[in-house]
Amino acid sequence: MIRLEGVHKAFGGTHAALAGVDLEIARGEVFGIIGRSGAGKSTLVRLLNGLERPTSGRVLVDGTDVAALDPAGLRALRRRVGMIFQNFGLLSSRTVSGNVALPLRIAGASKAEIAAKVPALLARVGLADHGGKYPAQLSGGQKQRVGIARALATDPEILLCDEATSALDPETTRSILALIADLNRELGLTIVFITHEMDVVRQVCDRVVVLHAGRAVETGTVADVFLRPQASETRALIDESGEHAEPIGFDGPIVRLTLHGGAVLDPVLTRIARDTGTDFIILDGRIGRLKDTSFGRLTLGLLGGDTARAIAALREKGDVE
Amino acid sequence: MSNFFENVDWAEIAQACLDTLTMLGGSLALTVLLGLPLGVVLFLTGAGQAWENRWSHGAMAFGVNLLRSVPFIILLIVMIPLTVLLMGTSLGVAGAIPPLVVGAAPFFARLVETALREVDRNTVEAVQAMGATTRDLVFRALLPEALPGIIAATTVTAIALISFTAMAGAVGAGGLGDLAIRFGYQRFQTDVMLVTVVLLLVLVQFLQAAGDRLVRHFTRK
Numbered sequence: 001m002i003r004l005e006g007v008h009k010a011f012g013g014t015h016a017a018l019a020g021v022d023l024e025i026a027r028g029e030v031f032g033i034i035g036r037s038g039a040g041k042s043t044l045v046r047l048l049n050g051l052e053r054p055t056s057g058r059v060l061v062d063g064t065d066v067a068a069l070d071p072a073g074l075r076a077l078r079r080r081v082g083m084i085f086q087n088f089g090l091l092s093s094r095t096v097s098g099n100v101a102l103p104l105r106i107a108g109a110s111k112a113e114i115a116a117k118v119p120a121l122l123a124r125v126g127l128a129d130h131g132g133k134y135p136a137q138l139s140g141g142q143k144q145r146v147g148i149a150r151a152l153a154t155d156p157e158i159l160l161c162d163e164a165t166s167a168l169d170p171e172t173t174r175s176i177l178a179l180i181a182d183l184n185r186e187l188g189l190t191i192v193f194i195t196h197e198m199d200v201v202r203q204v205c206d207r208v209v210v211l212h213a214g215r216a217v218e219t220g221t222v223a224d225v226f227l228r229p230q231a232s233e234t235r236a237l238i239d240e241s242g243e244h245a246e247p248i249g250f251d252g253p254i255v256r257l258t259l260h261g262g263a264v265l266d267p268v269l270t271r272i273a274r275d276t277g278t279d280f281i282i283l284d285g286r287i288g289r290l291k292d293t294s295f296g297r298l299t300l301g302l303l304g305g306d307t308a309r310a311i312a313a314l315r316e317k318g319d320v321e
Numbered sequence: 322m323s324n325f326f327e328n329v330d331w332a333e334i335a336q337a338c339l340d341t342l343t344m345l346g347g348s349l350a351l352t353v354l355l356g357l358p359l360g361v362v363l364f365l366t367g368a369g370q371a372w373e374n375r376w377s378h379g380a381m382a383f384g385v386n387l388l389r390s391v392p393f394i395i396l397l398i399v400m401i402p403l404t405v406l407l408m409g410t411s412l413g414v415a416g417a418i419p420p421l422v423v424g425a426a427p428f429f430a431r432l433v434e435t436a437l438r439e440v441d442r443n444t445v446e447a448v449q450a451m452g453a454t455t456r457d458l459v460f461r462a463l464l465p466e467a468l469p470g471i472i473a474a475t476t477v478t479a480i481a482l483i484s485f486t487a488m489a490g491a492v493g494a495g496g497l498g499d500l501a502i503r504f505g506y507q508r509f510q511t512d513v514m515l516v517t518v519v520l521l522l523v524l525v526q527f528l529q530a531a532g533d534r535l536v537r538h539f540t541r542k
Contacts, residue, residue, distance in 0.1 A: 046446075049450050051446055051449060051450060071454075074452075075452035075453075075454065076452065077452075078449075078450055078451060078452035079451070079452045081450070082450075083446075083447065083450040085443040085446065085447060086443070087441060087443040088443065089441065089443035089444045089446060089447030089448075090444065090447075091444055091448075091462060091465065091466055092444075092466060092541045092542050093465040093466050093468065093539075093541055094465070102448070102451065102461065102462075103451040103452070105461070106448075106451050106452060106453045106454075106457050106461070107451075107452065134541040135541070136541055136542050147447075150447075150451075154451070154452070160450075
């Protein structure tokens, strides 16, 4: 659906925003782009609807080279690609309904069509009663819902999300992510999600690319990238979300255990403790969900018994470091 | 007290008020008519915008700065041949309007450009990402979003024009400024000076209050 081939982008100076990025995003997937600020994420997503043009390389959306489109072709493409923003990008001078109607007006829809469609879009994002309000009267989460309704107005096949939850509190973030996951499932939307938060990627994405200094340092399924990170930049991002904290005040052998999927529900530790006589001290740990699977990550201190056999037994259940 | 106002010819004051208001209304209307499109084009040709063009933006910005750097009293004199060509005279209300517009339009255009730059960057991108033409962007997003700023710019420009009309009075345009100079200054008739100053003060206060009210009315933030 979306393909980047050797994309470079420089803004004047010597420093390139993107330095040779190759990517492929499949139809219907939720694809995450994660990286620190300045990594080139925002530039990358703006290439996909022609808000920016690559300095070299090709950006293909459904086989069409975005940079080669004439202005009319680009406008037609943009109607098939919705976009939402960190600061929502709503027009403060228009009501909620007026904002959602704007893409339809620009596309030349009839009054009747707009009158039928806007309430349905607002109902879809849970704002059926708020059409007459102005954006300033809404909460951040509600504003982003308006942004989503507006992005969906022209029935796009792709939704670009530029730090769409970064201005929201954790609870509101969860509800917006749930809405985005629903849209992906129900409408088959291809979603490109930019963020600097690993937790967001974990909750909603199928695959992810880690961007660092304009390069794609790691690409893969969220489970692979999150549970078996290869690049040091990826590890750093995971550490920031509270994983891998250094355990304190334990002198004995320490292992890091990572469990995948169903293994989370096995009574692994107590069973091995009984068999080997080794006691486990949980120094740090987290059991959580990826988009549609579970994971567990525990830092364990081993005390007494046959520790070598205990470690071998752990290795059978998950990854041990 | 009653003979303090002995020099004041109220009929003449009324005529001067009317002249000032006519100069203000005519020049303000033309200033907005010329300055608004100029401000929009200045904005659109600026860095990162839809018609980004360093040369035409630079040339326009230079022209605007040039006109803004000429003191208005000099502009009045320099423009006399052009004014005569346009209006048939350089005197009276008609003779004052061309220099007033040339003096105020570049100033107003700059204020419009600044107001447009205040529009949230994400909002502009969002409208572009909808597949908007530049025309859609200007008329459906930029101008409505910047409306409070543009009204405030109009108020500031109107008040600047009032002080310009007083200067235009010095070279034969008529109005309250002319009265103040001829009677108040040259003939030492302090009472005439006082009346004209109070009237100008009331006019400025009224314009500022009306402008502020309109800005509040159109602000949805």
